[in-house]
Amino acid sequence: MDEPWESHARQLTGTVVRPESRWHEPLATVPRHLFVPRWWVRGEGGRVVRDGPGDPDAWMRAAYRDRTLVTRVGPLHADHAEPGTVVRGRTTSSSTMPSLVVTMYRYASLGEGCRTLVTTGSGYGTALLCRRIGADQVTSVDVDPYLVQAAAERLGSIGLSPHLAVADLTQPLPDQYDRIVATVSVPRIPAGWLAALRQGGRLVTTVSDTGLLIVADKTDDGGATGHVAWDRASFMSARTGDDYSPSTLDAVFDLATTADGEVSVSPLPVLDVAQAWEVWSMLTLTAPGIEHRTDTAADGTRTTWMAHPDGSWARARTPAGERTSTVHQGGPRRLYDLLEEIRWRWIEHGELPVYGAQARIAPDGAMTLSRQGWSAIL
Incomplete structure (x- = not known):
């Protein structure tokens, strides 16, 4: 007999992919609710915490909708919030909407034996990838030690053991990968990503404070070439500490x-x-x-x-x-x-030249976008 969550997962899967998709089985079999037992919702005066086990019906409805669930605001994770807590601040971690996670992975063109680096967050996206290409091919990193610890425990509870590590994505990376898929955005491509990407490997990421999704393959000179996808995508910027710096404006x-x-x-x-x-x-x-x-x-x-x-x-x-x-x-x-x-x-x-632009990335991470006589350097 199915667990109660499984029918919800199948419904979610049907809204995200077709039955013949290679992502159908991962979406239908990963219990998203286990990765988001508590989350933040907008309320009067700020965000208020919701506790899944305290209201199982609401938990299932929230976890198995194609929506992003905010799990951390400023330095406070929902797991650690007292009931009734109201917080204000910038979102610092979330469980990304499943359809967007799958979109990022599809752009990565994952094949057999593709050693892939991803960002951790709640761990749900890591779980989908493990079910798709095998946990032994997946490295999942986050700057937040608690997120890595919690994800490891929740992944382990469903039998998945990828390599997880606490790491600052803006700094040099510890190994070599065929794919790098970042569900955080960056103002420019970190040089450490290019150094860690194997020849011919692919990176997929987004540009900070834009809706630009970059797909680029490593070239012989140590840089990369690719394009701005026609899909729109936006993520939180990569952070290096517990919270973003306060606005100076x-x-x-x-x-x-x-x-x-x-x-x-x-x-x-x-x-x-x-x-x-x-x-x-x-x-x-x-x-x-x-x-x-x-x-x-x-x-x-x-x-x-x-x-x-x-x-x-x-x-x-x-x-x-x-x-x-x-x-x-x-x-x-x-x-x-x-x-x-x-x-x-x-x-x-009737359009602007940013979407569909060619992207050329130098080995130091500087990126030039160009289309229809327009260009910009990041």
Whole structure:
């Protein structure tokens, strides 16, 4: 007789892959709930913890939906939170939505005997990979010792024993691999990845603060060539400690909120940049470091704020029922003008050149993206 979770796992599998997929069996047989016994959900004033064993029905519903489950906020893992705890801060670990995990692995073109390095997180993605290519071919690493310990125990409970290690992905890696698949993002490819990748090996990762998924194969010169996939993907940035450094832009956002600066009118309504992946990605490549905040008031008025470490700021507001926006900008650069240039290119051409771009990666990790006469260096 099936365990209660197995019918939920089959339903999830049916939403992610077709029956003939090689990922069908791993998805249907890995008990995701065991890797996420507790998680964080949005609540009043922040995120609140949910305990799976305390509400088995809710646990099954959450674990076997194709959704990302947040497991760590700031330095606090849900496993260690007292009931009723409310936290605020940036997400620092999660169990990625299963369909996105499978997408990353598919881009890796995994074959028999492919020794593969992956990132640990909750351990669920590692479990899927072990079921697909064999645990002896899998190395799973994370910067967080607790995540590695918990994943090892949960993987062991279902009979899987890959190699797990505490490691900072931004530093040199300990061995050689045929594939590197990172479900964390990086601002540029760490040179240590290229050194650890065997000749002809493939890396799959995403670029920090963009929706760009990079697929690249190692070349004879020690670098790699590939492309930006047409699929959109975004992950948390690789971290080196318990938490990310706090934002240094609060004072700049204060200016963006209160100062008048230069005032202009845009014929375009406010855009939630983080939801427009092409625009967001292109803007990040144009001016790395911009942070965004967007709000929709009860009456439908939309406001966006932009801030940059160089002190540049912008604020734009579109009143409810209108299409034009009033724009305020200040500092050494006009951030909203940069955004508008990209939006007009998007409107005029129907696309932006970032997706589908060729990627050339030097041995030191510097990456050049190019398409249709456009290029950017990371």
